Amino acid sequence: MAVSERRGLGRWSPAESGQRLLLLLLLGGCSGRIHRLVLTGEKRADIQLNSFGFYANGSLEVDLRLLRLDLQETDEKAPLVGFSLSRVRSGGIRSYSTRDYHDCPLQRNSSSFLVLFLIDTKGLQVQVRKYGEQKKLFISPGLLPEETSKPALPKPEPTVTPKADSGELVSQVREPGPSPGVHGDPSLGHLERPADEGTLSLQDPNGKDKELVLGLSHLNNSYNFSFHVVIGSRAEEGQYNLNFHNCYNSMPGRERPFDITVMIREKNPDGFLSAAEIPLFKLYLIMSACFLAAGVFWVSVLCRNTYNVFKIHWLMAALAFTKSISLLFHSINYYFINSQGHPIEGLAVVHYITHLLKGALLFITIALIGSGWAFIKYILSDKEKKVFGVVIPLQVLANVAYIVIESREEGASDYGLWKEILFLVDLICCGAILFPVVWSIRHLQDASDTDGKVAVNLAKLKLFRHYYVMVICYVYFTRIIAILLRVAVPFQWQWLYQLLVEGSTLAFFVLTGYKFQPAGDNPYLQLPQEDEEDVQMEQVMTDSGFREGLSKVSKTASRREFL
Template structure:
């Protein structure tokens, strides 16, 4: 990569990173035709606060004559609202059955454009304080000392655009979801898309717990990353010591593995620092974010590239890559780079943006392609060894290599299963306060993969992997020359047994080169 391309790459990452505002979020919608917008999801402790500022609100029709035609915000204590909207496309949550509304424990904030008020309706909601943020602050309690019933906030309007600011203080911990809804009887297409010109507004949301801007389930994550950074650095030091003490048995792939572990340690450390600054300041610091994203891109590409190289046996079984292996690397590495960029885009996209779901699907798609691609060379090697063990007279060594590749295949499958499928299954089933467990599972799975791979591929004379590479040195060099076309007409003679005493030794292959080279 030239210096010009590298500078462009860093600038792109910096621009993307600077757009990430983490827990201090600002969402801008212009002529958005959706009738339902998911704004924020956050795990609050007792005393946590939610500050909302809605500015420049306007929609195509401000006068809703029917009581059923309403616009407003909904604050709920679980994902019942989201599940209802996804399973009842075209309907409105304001019109949901009473049983659904009660189970959702929702707070309605309905917009009255004529009276310029925001009507607050409590539906079995936990105890909170709701305060209007303006010149004169009016505070009233929900499920508190004030009698039940509708309350109002000033919904100030000017030139057809309205604004309101309020703060919610939570007295019960939980996972709260803030959503925007627009209900009009004749204004919808299918899948929640409105038939009129749409709605425009800017909404700023600040989510904060008493001691951190992080959600309750994310608070321990920064410390977890720091611990795993130390673990990966310790693995790097151990691996570097082994390489220095066994120089005569070190291959290029061993050095590549050392670089990978070091990059992993640095990437995890920067990720932890990034989350720490988000917890303290509510947003990430640009310098740390840029360094993290760059290292994450390099580390991700190197991880999958190293798995592919090990799967093809590069430097362990052969000192070259055939055309098929090179093509696979050319495919896997760019896909992994795109996957990491998709992750960055997914991270910086606000949850209410229309491209949020698209970014999420793109990230999952590229991630699955990368996982499938790294398995291909292992399957090729297993298939090749199964065929070779029956035809080339070196059945013992080929069967040993076959078992080793099968072990490597199983380990990679387990790694992908644990860090992808199991991680997401746990994420969807455990309570929000224990979301940090998914981070432990992912990083622990990576650490175990590094430990197993290091144990199997460590540079030692008695290592079965490296012993196989020494036995195949002559075969691989012959194959490389044949592939290059230099010895296209070379004649292979049948092997002879030296003696009965050496009957269990490998057959001796002699290549007659003189006649071919004389021509």
Template sequence: MASSLPSLFLFLSLLCLAFFSPSLAEIRFAKIRNDNRPFIPLDLFGFTHSGGLQLNVSKISLSDTKLDLSQVGFFLCTLDSWLRVLQQLEDREVSCVLKSDLVESVYTFNSLNTDDSFNMEYVQKAADQYNLVFANCHYQQLKISMDVRSAMYNLDGKKGDRDYLSAGSSVLPRVYFLFSMVYFTLAGLWIYILYKKRSTAFRIHFFMLAVVILKALNLLCEAEDKSHIKRTGSAHGWDVLFYIFSFFKGISLFTLIVLIGTGWSFLKPYLQDKEKKVLIIVIPLQVVANFAQVVIDESGPYGQDWFTWKQIFLLVDVVCCCAVLFPIVWSIKNLREAARTDGKAAVNLMKLTLFRHYYIVVICYIYFTRVVVYALQTITSYKYSWASVVCAELATLSFYVFTGYKFKPEAHNPYFVIDDEEEEAAAEALKLEDEFEL
């Protein structure tokens, strides 16, 4: 039973790495202090046939140096290999993961001399996705402090330049740059539409323009961030710009969905108290979500509170996605009631249809980007991990285009200009709908 608990801990750690590692493969710096965890997952990387690991460890301090230090050290393993190692530990075929022939031992602390540091290069020629993990098989007796600098890379092309992005992420700089150009083009097109139809443009249309521009800037910074990491292993400030634009993009997008869902500018020029409360809830939660994302990306899974912040991020994201649906539901309910009472059945029926469609699209967008994309990450080979990013960005682009098309400014708005025949047809449709419900 004692061996099963650390095995479960590492399994969950590696699983989280496989699901949620947006900034993979940059040079990692970890400060570990008085840590007695049995396993500390440090990074995840997809190697080609010509890759390597540079490991620099300093300020090593052990609470007990009399133990067998061959059972303390770093190793590489694939997720598939670890599943079999779990079985070995359960069956007591091995007493320590470092003794298993299914993992690649990189360095064990019995090789330490009197120094409190070591530097080494490890060549990896087997193409696969590997996790770098620190193991402490004496976790019940031994506490460890150390500073760890790890850099995993592939050798790119004939020149042999180092590529610090994982094998499946190497094309991401170009992917993000291409999508940023698409959004800048959409922003230019939206500016042209607003200028041509400025007499019918509402305030929310200018807010939609701001959301598109923030998305474009966010993708441009992410492209440069990934490009710099690919060449040097470090973002050097571009990550700061990426987090800033990501912060404003996230808040503005959720706010836009809430405002459209309430019918602000389209149906009414004001927000009710319950709708204001949704914004008061969503915006601070987005602040927390963005802060959690920064902590997760920068600390990595070696941080003591990494799992806690990951759970906070997932919980907040789910709450925000659910909260933005309520205003749309309220608008649909109000339009159904108005269609029966104010004598404008056709107008309200068309508005109702529009908001029903938008409600369905928002649900599909949330489900696809939160569930389907992560499912794609698990079933897709690490060599094609870029495919899940492309799918997520295509879904987001489709959502932006749908929102802009359905809620664009119109000189003769079809949702308000209805003739008598359409009014009578809509009234008859509402009557049939009521009879069907009964």
């Protein structure tokens, strides 16, 4: 169970309980790129703590503040608990997704891991094993000083002394500042510390990788230590996954609950954003301006053609402005995350609210346009009402899942569940909004064959088919192509995923407005006539400006046709 640390809430009065509950839902656990994860009674064997894209001189700090394990005297001496740091091509690939569930990644030499941090509770030490040619990946005990704006590469000056039991060379490394591995209140109990804390084994004459040994502190049946990693050169840049492994829980039915509290801080030279997120501040700001411009232009079109404007047109304008506001606050959130490591809570609430409204308005507007509501009829059929009864609650659930994902840490127990819920619900909503368009196409096809109003019905049928293709392309690009692009491109170009999504959305908005603009020659708004002569006469009246006084007649005739 994941627990988020919140302060200053006090006691809740009945009048404030609803507001407090909403704020906790929106902000619980949200801490930007300075993460604090608290798990109690956890039984998972593998926990993906975080994924981050590092540039050269970027830093990763990990502070394990509490670890309680249910160990027994008969347990093996080999360490079965620890962290792994791996580099992947993109953030969508887990480093241990293809391994056997019963296989402990801490007990095998694998090229999929760069560094393993093996926690030895009996020897009160943490063995650091490096794999591959990562000569510029610096690992040191303790955390980086708070006052440093950029992580400094460690330059220890070791005094070399031989080990008593081997021919390896050993050096003592003294880190400035507080002693690594010491956390918590000293008054809680006696603190045990190993004598060899902070030792670093250098390379031996055979050229093997050096091994760093960190000190592990023991306090009140809990363990803690800290370390930091600095990306030393451009060769080590990439997307890194940090995972925690408890191999005692690898066997189903034999899980041992454990408690863990860990603080993680990632930073690039220019801020707290991952490499793929650095351009998002400017991207969302530019796209917000584009949607705002589109909304203003759309309102000007509505004001110039008041006799052909319907309620759905104003709903489309509200959608454009809501989308612009949502992107604006999303951009502001990324700005504060980059500069401070966490968003401003009040702005985050506004962003979540506008995101929820935008998502609901988007799917409702698409479904209403597809059903022909307000343009050519004023009530929805029973089948269309059922679609709205499904889409609206699902959209609320999808937005709740989005808020939960944004406010939870990746290592939280329910993070993966809410992510799957969001993906599934989004696909269901995308499929559901296609039904009103398909039903309208079938209705127009039947009408073209029976009532003789071929010209108008075929024009409307062609428009509906174009709109159906537009919706399909929008769903395809934003849900499938964008995800494939995110997995395929290098880590620093993953922001192209958001560019494709927002660009496709803007293009969809513009094309929809163009297709259903309030113009007299729009076939979607024309009166159904008895024969082609009347259709041609209506076209002449429309072009000459005489159709303006017939707008009321159009609505009445359309209502009789569909009712």
